Amino acid sequence: MHFDPKALDRPNGMYLDGTLVEAAGEEFVISCPSDTDLKLPVRMATPEDMDRAVESCRKAVRDSGWATMGPRPRAEILNRWADLVDRHAADIAALEALVSSRPYTEVMSRDVKVVSLALRMFSAYADTHESSVTATPARQLSFTRDEPYGVIGAISPWNFPVILAAWKFAPALAAGNGVVLKPSEFTPFGILRIAQLAREAGLPDGIFNVVLGDGSVGQTLVRHPGVDYVTFTGSSRTGAAIMADAATHGLKPVSLELGGKGPQVVFDDAKDLDHIADLVARGVTYNSGQACFSGSRLIVQSGVKQALIERIAARMARVRPGPTWADGITLPPVINQSQLNRMAGIVSQSVNEGGVLLCGGHAMEERGQFFEPTILDGIGPDNIAFREEIFGPVLSVDTFETFDQAIGKANHPDYGLTASVWTRDIDVAMAASRRIESGTVWINHWGRAMDMTSPFGGLKRSGIGKDMGRQGYGKYLKTKAIWMEIEEPA
Numbered sequence: 001m002h003f004d005p006k007a008l009d010r011p012n013g014m015y016l017d018g019t020l021v022e023a024a025g026e027e028f029v030i031s032c033p034s035d036t037d038l039k040l041p042v043r044m045a046t047p048e049d050m051d052r053a054v055e056s057c058r059k060a061v062r063d064s065g066w067a068t069m070g071p072r073p074r075a076e077i078l079n080r081w082a083d084l085v086d087r088h089a090a091d092i093a094a095l096e097a098l099v100s101s102r103p104y105t106e107v108m109s110r111d112v113k114v115v116s117l118a119l120r121m122f123s124a125y126a127d128t129h130e131s132s133v134t135a136t137p138a139r140q141l142s143f144t145r146d147e148p149y150g151v152i153g154a155i156s157p158w159n160f161p162v163i164l165a166a167w168k169f170a171p172a173l174a175a176g177n178g179v180v181l182k183p184s185e186f187t188p189f190g191i192l193r194i195a196q197l198a199r200e201a202g203l204p205d206g207i208f209n210v211v212l213g214d215g216s217v218g219q220t221l222v223r224h225p226g227v228d229y230v231t232f233t234g235s236s237r238t239g240a241a242i243m244a245d246a247a248t249h250g251l252k253p254v255s256l257e258l259g260g261k262g263p264q265v266v267f268d269d270a271k272d273l274d275h276i277a278d279l280v281a282r283g284v285t286y287n288s289g290q291a292c293f294s295g296s297r298l299i300v301q302s303g304v305k306q307a308l309i310e311r312i313a314a315r316m317a318r319v320r321p322g323p324t325w326a327d328g329i330t331l332p333p334v335i336n337q338s339q340l341n342r343m344a345g346i347v348s349q350s351v352n353e354g355g356v357l358l359c360g361g362h363a364m365e366e367r368g369q370f371f372e373p374t375i376l377d378g379i380g381p382d383n384i385a386f387r388e389e390i391f392g393p394v395l396s397v398d399t400f401e402t403f404d405q406a407i408g409k410a411n412h413p414d415y416g417l418t419a420s421v422w423t424r425d426i427d428v429a430m431a432a433s434r435r436i437e438s439g440t441v442w443i444n445h446w447g448r449a450m451d452m453t454s455p456f457g458g459l460k461r462s463g464i465g466k467d468m469g470r471q472g473y474g475k476y477l478k479t480k481a482i483w484m485e486i487e488e489p490a
């Protein structure tokens with residue numbers, strides 16, 4: 001056991017003006033996914049609390065010098081914050097693992113490092129970002145200057161809590177904005193601990209505030225007149241509601257990272273079926289399938305179908321469920337009971353609609369909430385397992401014969417976040433990467449590296465805009481055109 005879940009000192013409240021303060025709203029009780037007997041209350045923010053958080057951030061943007069100082073001094077502060085995050089990694093990891101589906105060992109080896117890497121990397125982008133002089137006649141000079149928006153309202157989900165929050169606050173702050181972050185109501189603790197390190201790093205008070213609460217608190221943030229830009233990661237349905245709210249409350253720009261339904265397209269000539277089976281099985285069981293980039297639809301050419309499915313099923317049978325604080329687990333818990341019920345409901349409806357259950361399909365009997373890795377065969381576009389983002393360890397299977405069929409099946413009518421193509425033929429790979437409608441296409445690969453240069457974001461109901469990469473930094477700046485008349489000296 002990496003930590004004792006009952007003995008952790010949890011930060012609680014809102015992080016406001018550089019310190020933790022009590023929120024005045026209703027109590028929300030988090031049920032720990034790894035041990036549902038463990039109930040952890042947090043207090044949500046009221047609309048008045050949100051006013052305080054946004055106003056304090058506006059004031060800090062106006063008065064602290066954060067927005068107007070050069071990128072280098074900002075980078076020094078953010079780099080110090082990154083060092084502190086690394087130094088407190090064990091504490092952050094325990095708090096993150098306590099209420100999320102993230103295993104402690106993975107948070108230590110990956111999630112916390114992504115946070116510190118994002119702070120360092122986007123600071124470096126800020127240092128190298130340049131605006132432009134446009135082509136003007138000699139007596140005029142027109143140039144652009146990219147300026148921070150002001151206050152960024154950031155809303156994040158529960159499935160990779162500290163990573164997905166950092167994808168937003170690191171570039172937004174590096175660009176000179178202030179940020180008011182509302183993490184998921186299910187997973188506040190790791191983020192609050194990270195926030196508590198900001199003051200020691202030298203971040204001006206108020207430049208980064210964290211407000212806890214559910215969707216209604218998120219809605220208050222989006223609608224707040226003091227918020228200049230909204231950045232969101234979560235479900236497609238919430239993303240659409242946020243876009244509508246942002247349109248009618250100030251016409252604010254939004255960027256939305258939403259759901260996915262990623263295809264794994266495997267051609268007969270693909271090399272090393274064992275390696276592919278490793279990554280397809282991992283791609284749908286990683287974080288128990290609670291990942292927007294989950295490779296949840298296997299679209300396989302008929303010649304390798306049987307051999308590949310046998311290999312994937314064998315790997316799924318070897319998963320080790322367990323609480324996030326245990327060693328060596330490969331199947332973490334599902335975030336809450338309603339998600340677990342939803343997975344079971346979709347699988348059973350899928351079978352009623354003609355899907356063939358090859359393995360799994362049920363909740364496990366362990367303490368906590370676990371769902372068996374599941375394979376459903378014969379899943380065409382009319383089946384619920386094709387239509388819905390299941391957000392669980394459920395792989396649907398469909399078969400193809402020709403290249404055109406493969407592309408037709410890979411392109412989902414609603415989602416377009418990530419896709420994988422497995423083939424030895426470079427022409428097939430490149431043509432598929434062009435014709436698959438998806439924000440990311442991996443060739444002979446599945447999964448994001450720690451590297452942050454590659455932008456991430458979806459098409460259709462998978463989102464608008466990018467996180468990460470230069471695009472994920474530049475979106476937090478607005479371009480102003482400046483035009484000067486130049487008098488010839490007499």
Ligand code: NAD
Nearest residue numbers: 156157158183184214215218219234235238257258259292
């Ligand atoms: P969710 O949409 O239920 O909630 C996300 C966040 O939005 C939470 O903080 C929630 O409190 C808040 N919220 C809910 N209603 C709101 C409203 N009306 N206004 C403002 N805020 C509101 O999503 P979730 O269940 O927390 O996360 C899972 C979803 O996130 C999945 O669909 C997954 O695919 C998606 N996701 C996408 C990415 C990506 O990068 N594309 C990454 C991770 C997760």
